[in-house]
Amino acid sequence: MARSNTFIQPRRMARQIHVGKVAVGGGAPVTVQSMTTTKTANVDATLAQIYALAGAGCDIVRCTCNEIEAAEGLAQMVPRSPLPIIADIHFHVEMALAALEAGVAGLRLNPGNLRKPEEIKLVAREAKDRSVPIRIGVNAGSLHPDLYKKYGGATPEALVESALNELAYFREVDFEDVKISVKASNVPLMVEAYRMLAETVDFPLHLGVTEAGPPPAGLIKATAGIATLLAEGIGDTIRYSLTADPVEEVKAGRTLLEALGLRERRGLDLIACPSCGRAEIDVIKVAKEVQEALEKLSLPIQVAVMGCVVNGPGEAREADLGIAAGKHKGHLFIKGKIVRVVPEAEMVGELVAEAERLVKEGTEARLAAADPNAAKEAEADRAELFNLRGSDANSSQVRIDAIRHKHSDS
Numbered sequence: 165m166a167r168s169n170t171f172i173q174p175r176r177m178a179r180q181i182h183v184g185k186v187a188v189g190g191g192a193p194v195t196v197q198s199m200t201t202t203k204t205a206n207v208d209a210t211l212a213q214i215y216a217l218a219g220a221g222c223d224i225v226r227c228t229c230n231e232i233e234a235a236e237g238l239a240q241m242v243p244r245s246p247l248p249i250i251a252d253i254h255f256h257v258e259m260a261l262a263a264l265e266a267g268v269a270g271l272r273l274n275p276g277n278l279r280k281p282e283e284i285k286l287v288a289r290e291a292k293d294r295s296v297p298i299r300i301g302v303n304a305g306s307l308h309p310d311l312y313k314k315y316g317g318a319t320p321e322a323l324v325e326s327a328l329n330e331l332a333y334f335r336e337v338d339f340e341d342v343k344i345s346v347k348a349s350n351v352p353l354m355v356e357a358y359r360m361l362a363e364t365v366d367f368p369l370h371l372g373v374t375e376a377g378p379p380p381a382g383l384i385k386a387t388a389g390i391a392t393l394l395a396e397g398i399g400d401t402i403r404y405s406l407t408a409d410p411v412e413e414v415k416a417g418r419t420l421l422e423a424l425g426l427r428e429r430r431g432l433d434l435i436a437c438p439s440c441g442r443a444e445i446d447v448i449k450v451a452k453e454v455q456e457a458l459e460k461l462s463l464p465i466q467v468a469v470m471g472c473v474v475n476g477p478g479e480a481r482e483a484d485l486g487i488a489a490g491k492h493k494g495h496l497f498i499k500g501k502i503v504r505v506v507p508e509a510e511m512v513g514e515l516v517a518e519a520e521r522l523v524k525e526g527t528e529a530r531l532a533a534a535d536p537n538a539a540k541e542a543e544a545d546r547a548e549l550f551n552l553r554g555s556d557a558n559s560s561q562v563r564i565d566a567i568r569h570k571h572s573d574s
């Protein structure tokens with residue numbers, strides 16, 4: 165039975181916009197974005213990266229448009245890209261106009277960089293004529309100096325006011341095809357700013373912790389901010405800004421959304437025990453082998469790798485399929501039920517083959533095809549290990565006896 169997701173608060177209902185064919189807000193699935201790191205003018209390299217991002221589960225891609233050659237590159241890529249392309253405009257209004265001319269599906273404007281009201285309105289008017297949405301992308305690091313002075317620094321209020329000021333210019337030309345971000349590298353600041361913004365406007369919100377840095381610290385910072393907001397129902401599209409291959413950003417974004425139950429699982433979900441003194445195998449090595457083999461097959465399946473048979477199959481009983489290590493053997497289990505006991509050397513191969521069969525034939529059929537002797541054989545193996553290693557790693561009874569003994573002496 166599917167478990168209801170009470171951890172996530174109901175989604176804030178934003179108005180809906182479309183970036184190309186991808187809906188953002190208004191109850192649409194939360195989308196994953198990333199940004200290419202190639203020179204946009206290098207069409208082949210940039211398209212190759214966009215295809216890699218799409219393959220990893222990216223929904224929307226952003227490319228910088230910082231020079232006229234970049235805009236020309238965008239014009240060539242737009243019809244060939246598997247993802248809608250957003251052009252990131254830094255300081256020059258001409259680049260925004262050129263990107264629109266190139267046919268991009270969206271623009272990102274940073275109010276701290278493009279500051280002249282007439283230029284902002286010119287871009288908004290042009291975007292409106294072409295039905296192209298704009299992200300108002302506020303960044304704590306490039307906040308307008310007036311706001312910085314007014315608030316004495318980059319505060320949540322300052323970030324929100326920056327977005328609202330930009331929005332006011334857009335509204336002057338009757339343009340509201342907008343999503344907004346108020347990113348900061350400081351997680352509490354970013355979270356507060358988005359909460360405030362979510363209460364103030366009904367536009368879709370693009371979440372991100374800017375300049376989060378390289379993994380693992382960058383991953384943790386970005387997840388702390390993005391997951392906190394998503395759990396509160398805030399956020400319609402996300403980007404992990406990591407100092408890493410953008411494919412890693414997409415994998416992180418997808419993994420977070422899948423872990424929170426906000427997107428369907430599209431590939432492997434590998435769970436593995438952290439290993440401990442009971443482990444009969446090198447769990448880290450086996451988990452890596454299983455991950456590499458199964459990721460290649462792109463099977464939408466949850467697989468467990470557990471270091472011992474004493475606790476493994478029970479602890480991972482929710483997994484579609486798993487393997488637990490016995491004494492020189494592997495216990496293959498489906499939904500916690502042992503279906504086969506295989507030699508240790510064949511463990512990974514058997515697991516991968518079973519994963520393929522399971523996806524093709526379904527759980528019921530594979531449980532019906534279980535080796536009738538497997539459960540018995542596994543129980544004997546488990547009992548042997550249980551006796552060998554003991555069931556009580558903390559020697560609890562010995563400790564309890566010692567406590568009682570001391571207590572009765574005092």
Ligand code: SF4
Pocket residue numbers: 437438439440441442443444470471472473474475476479
């Ligand atoms: S499954 Fe076994 S080896 Fe892995 S952490 Fe649990 S007790 Fe340790």
